[in-house]
Amino acid sequence: MTARWIRWVVGILSVSVLVGAIYFPILRRRLRLAAKLQQETAEQARRELTQAVPINSGEPRVKAKLFWASGNGDGTLLDSTVELPLLSDPVLRSKQVLNTLLAGPVDADLRTLPPDAVLLAFYLLPNGTAIADFSEALATATPSGIQSEQLAVDSITKTLEANVPKVQRLKILIHGQEVETLAGHLDLTGTFLVNANRVQAAPATSPSAGKPSAPATDKPAPTATRSTKPGSCLGREH
Amino acid sequence: MLLDVENIVRMSGHAWGRSGYRIGALFFLLVLGAVALSFSSPVPSQTSPTASATQSPVPQALPTAPAQGIPQTISPAMPRAGLNVVVLDPAHGGTDPGARGTGGIRESEIVLDFAAQVRRSLEAQGFQVVQTRQGNEDPSFDDRSAIANAQSGAVFVTLHIASTGLPGTARVYVNSDLPVTTGVGGLIPWDRAQTPFQGLSRKLGDFVQGLLAQRFKGSPNTAQTAAVRQLRTTAAPAIAVEISSVVVEDRADLDRMAPGVADSIATGVAAFRPSYVVPTAAGGTP
Numbered sequence: 001m002t003a004r005w006i007r008w009v010v011g012i013l014s015v016s017v018l019v020g021a022i023y024f025p026i027l028r029r030r031l032r033l034a035a036k037l038q039q040e041t042a043e044q045a046r047r048e049l050t051q052a053v054p055i056n057s058g059e060p061r062v063k064a065k066l067f068w069a070s071g072n073g074d075g076t077l078l079d080s081t082v083e084l085p086l087l088s089d090p091v092l093r094s095k096q097v098l099n100t101l102l103a104g105p106v107d108a109d110l111r112t113l114p115p116d117a118v119l120l121a122f123y124l125l126p127n128g129t130a131i132a133d134f135s136e137a138l139a140t141a142t143p144s145g146i147q148s149e150q151l152a153v154d155s156i157t158k159t160l161e162a163n164v165p166k167v168q169r170l171k172i173l174i175h176g177q178e179v180e181t182l183a184g185h186l187d188l189t190g191t192f193l194v195n196a197n198r199v200q201a202a203p204a205t206s207p208s209a210g211k212p213s214a215p216a217t218d219k220p221a222p223t224a225t226r227s228t229k230p231g232s233c234l235g236r237e238h
Numbered sequence: 239m240l241l242d243v244e245n246i247v248r249m250s251g252h253a254w255g256r257s258g259y260r261i262g263a264l265f266f267l268l269v270l271g272a273v274a275l276s277f278s279s280p281v282p283s284q285t286s287p288t289a290s291a292t293q294s295p296v297p298q299a300l301p302t303a304p305a306q307g308i309p310q311t312i313s314p315a316m317p318r319a320g321l322n323v324v325v326l327d328p329a330h331g332g333t334d335p336g337a338r339g340t341g342g343i344r345e346s347e348i349v350l351d352f353a354a355q356v357r358r359s360l361e362a363q364g365f366q367v368v369q370t371r372q373g374n375e376d377p378s379f380d381d382r383s384a385i386a387n388a389q390s391g392a393v394f395v396t397l398h399i400a401s402t403g404l405p406g407t408a409r410v411y412v413n414s415d416l417p418v419t420t421g422v423g424g425l426i427p428w429d430r431a432q433t434p435f436q437g438l439s440r441k442l443g444d445f446v447q448g449l450l451a452q453r454f455k456g457s458p459n460t461a462q463t464a465a466v467r468q469l470r471t472t473a474a475p476a477i478a479v480e481i482s483s484v485v486v487e488d489r490a491d492l493d494r495m496a497p498g499v500a501d502s503i504a505t506g507v508a509a510f511r512p513s514y515v516v517p518t519a520a521g522g523t524p
Contacts, residue, residue, distance in 0.1 A: 073404045074456070144337040144345070145400035146411050146480050150464045180379070180467060184336060185398070185478075187467040189429075 128168030332376025
């Protein structure tokens with residue numbers, strides 16, 4: 001092989017390596033982007049499917065009671081009264097109050113649920129067991145700890161208890177899956193008692209229509225009334 | 239692909255002549271370079287973020303022997319006259335750091351230090367102590383419970399550091415009320431092992447919480463109720479002690495609490511001892 005040929009081969013090889021070095025990172029980025037887009041599209045489709053019905057503005061505004069942190073740092077909740085055009089259907093009503101709860105109070109420090117968390121779906125079984133399916137953020141962004149996780153679940157169950165009498169138990173799913181714990185401590189494998197006094201009588205509720213409702217987006221101005229100790233009504237069943 | 243390349247090289251040597259051989263060699267090197275580049279930076283695999291999802295628990299009979307591979311410091315066959323074993327559980331560990339503070343404080347590390355102090359205080363009270371982990375391991379919830387369930391007449395204390403709450407306070411949690419259920423032959427399903435011990439757990443929790451409230455102002459006077467996963471499968475009086483919190487700027491603030499927490503737990507368990515009628519068999523009901 002002559003020196004000229006060697007120069008050609010080395011030159012071509014160098015160009016090839018250079019092209020490869022430029023092309024492969026681009027290819028990798030494209031693959032990542034494609035995977036991300038696929039995930040986002042699935043998530044978006046799910047949200048649109050479950051929460052696309054607008055609230056009828058003709059509904060009378062009623063006083064809903066929502067539970068956020070008291071701000072004392074002692075793990076207690078404070079109920080706040082918010083005027084909402086609540087619907088009579090228990091599923092839609094539950095979605096309205098939970099979406100308002102997720103939207104959070106005016107004071108962000110009083111949040112009990114992560115700002116990125118989304119209610120993906122809500123179902124109500126004829127026996128009064130509700131199934132609330134939240135996005136991954138509820139599990140990944142809730143501060144890890146018994147107190148903080150308890151506060152998050154308490155705020156959900158107490159808000160449902162105060163506004164949707166037909167809900168008697170609550171099962172929490174994360175992105176459609178049953179998970180062992182919320183953020184490493186609180187057990188999510190069972191159901192939480194919501195209207196504990198009604199569970200004894202267990203009146204049969206009619207099957208829910210399952211129609212989705214639009215999320216309430218307005219951040220309410222809460223009027224604090226009284227504090228509630230954590231876990232005071234939080235029995236659980238398996 | 240490698241077979242094809244070999245064929246090309248072989249063909250180039252025999253049929254294509256000298257120039258063909260050069261082209262073949264060049265092609266071979268190009269393919270080799272491309273393969274090497276693609277393997278040097280692989281695309282990350284798309285793993286499901288819900289990998290922690292679990293299936294519905296299947297009821298199991300209570301174990302009569304500790305899980306394999308779990309460190310044991312006493313023999314289950316050792317005769318006992320009463321409550322004399324405390325199973326101490328430093329929560330989290332391994333790949334699970336637990337709560338993390340902005341100052342780099344990790345729950346999994348601090349609870350190990352707390353456990354060492356609690357252990358010394360308990361041993362000073364005459365208790366034998368079994369730890370669910372000694373180092374940076376992460377046994378499963380069930381593995382940790384299995385250690386307590388294999389002991390006769392033990393209590394279970396799991397240690398946590400919160401990520402919220404009033405700094406400098408401590409809370410004791412007992413499990414939420416579970417419906418009483420017994421299986422065939424009086425066996426308790428594994429996933430409800432705590433059920434018969436709820437009353438005793440409450441009593442133990444109140445003892446310890448009362449002592450913690452005396453030492454750490456702002457702590458509640460009685461034990462709180464929560465659906466703590468670790469406690470549900472434990473067939474013994476079981477409490478979770480959570481210290482607030484990892485948000486302290488200086489880790490020394492937490493370290494200063496350790497002796498008080500250790501003494502409160504040891505004194506509380508000692509005060510509880512006369513109330514506990516020890517079951518005759520490991521994992522038995524009181």
